[in-house]
Amino acid sequence: MKRIAVLTSGGDAPGMNAAIRAVVRSGYYHGLEVYGVYRGYTGLIQGDIEKMELGTVGDIIHRGGTVLYSSRCEEFKTEEGRQKAVEQLKKHQIDGLVVIGGDGSFQGAKKLTALGFPTIGVPGTIDNDIPATDFTIGFDTAVNTVVECIDKIRDTATSHERTYIVEVMGRDAGDIALWAGLADGAESILIPEAPYQIDEIVERLQRSSERGKKHSIIIVAEGVGSGMDVADKITDRLGWETRVTVLGHVQRGGSPTAFDRVLASRMGAKAVELLLSGQRDMMVAIRNNDVIGIDFDEALSQKHQPRMELYDLAKILSI
Template identity: 55%
Template sequence: MKRLAVLTSGGDAPGMNACIRAVVRKGIYHGFDVFGVERGYEGVIDGLFRPMGLNSVAGIIQHGGTMLKTARSERFTTEEGFAAAIRQLRELAVDALIVIGGDGSMAGAARLAAAKVPTVVIPATIDNDMPGTEYTIGFDTALNTVLEAVNRIRDTAASHERVAVVEVMGRSAGHIALMAGLACGAEAILLPEHPADMDDICKGLKQSHQRGKLYSIVMVAEGAGKGFDVAAQIAERTGFKPHVTVLGYIQRGGSPSAFDNIMGSRMGALAVDTVIQGNVNRLIAYQQGQLVAVPYEQAFANKRGIDLALYELASILAI
């Protein structure tokens, strides 16, 4: 193989730039021509390929987002758009496409693989909800962003003796809410995978107040309910006047943590090694403390859920 292409797809995640840098420089080190694709699968369809040299990835590792830009492509899901993407890759004589993104990006890569276009996927999403891997690039940075925000919110909540409701990302997966809630000592955590009993939550908040605790933190994954709706239910049941903060896109931005840049660099390098070894059509996965290349069908079969033991621990520590 002589020619690699790399793209970022779906939601951006801190650490993607470290991953791009690793793919480009490791690829060049091993004699590949490397091309970056702008705007994900949309860029493949439109032929937005650009040659990547050593200097093209200089000074990007400390930045969040993705220097190749990203997009969600509806056209790629159509027969016409998919055929155009394959045509563009073949015209450029791309030997393997390295895709950095979430589960939707992996589904697209698997579809290309079925059409005889070799692909490798590197997991990158702040939600940490991809099948086949215990970690995705961007999760650690997002957690630390949430923790820093909650620590600031806590100061105001304590000053005003209030309940602070913090809504974080996670439409179908509550990994951010669970781990951030455990890290910050939240009194209650609402997850889409574990429906909450608002009566029990409000009872706990009132008991905490009666013990002399002057503030409480309620962490809400967006898929478990809107922060303002949760606050309204708490106010109705307790008489408290909760303050709501919706963190939104702040969780995706900012400089990557050391861990995310290290994981991005390692995963990017392993993706190139996987191509060199001919082990294409695989997910670069983090499993039991090791990086491994897992076939797509095996990865898709290994769904990830919430660790209920950690949820129980967070509940116990919040009493």
């Protein structure tokens, strides 16, 4: 193996640049040439591939987003599109590929290996919804962003004695809502993995009000539904004035935390190590603080589950 390439695909996540940097510099440390594929699988099909140098990835470890840009590519979902991608890799004499992204990106990476091209996945998504790894790159930063926003919202909620509903991202996973809600002492946390009863939420609000509490924060994961719908149900039952904040894509941006920078650096370097050892159909994961390689089949066949003991703890502490 003499040449490898790296691309980022799907939604961007803070720490992707740190992972790119790790792939490039680890590759050169081991005597490889490293190429960057711009705009994900779209760029791969179009041959938007350039050689990267050590200096190319200088001063990016602290930057959010991805310097390689990202996209979602419908053409790559076709057999013809994937064949074009492999042809471009062969044209540039690339021997192995590192794909940084989420589960959709990994499905594409697995299909490349089925065509005989060695590919390693690095989990980069704020949703933390990749099975088989304790954390994904970008999750910690997103949670910290949400916590910072909720801290500010709580100031206003306290001043105006209101109930605030905060809708956060996470797609079909509740990890962001769960971790941020526990960190911020939210009165209720609604996640798709634990169906909620609006009557229970109303009862908790009433109980808090009776003991003198004049404001509340409720976190709603987008996979549950609209924060506005939850607010309307509370208003219908209690007649309280509520406010809704949808944090949106602010959660994807910002400088990555130290945790995400270290995680991304370890995972990027591990991806290069796996390619050099002859692996061709794996993703990188962190388990019990060890960075390891896992077969795509094993990883993608599992179903992601948040740490429900944290959900139970949050309910206990917000009594």
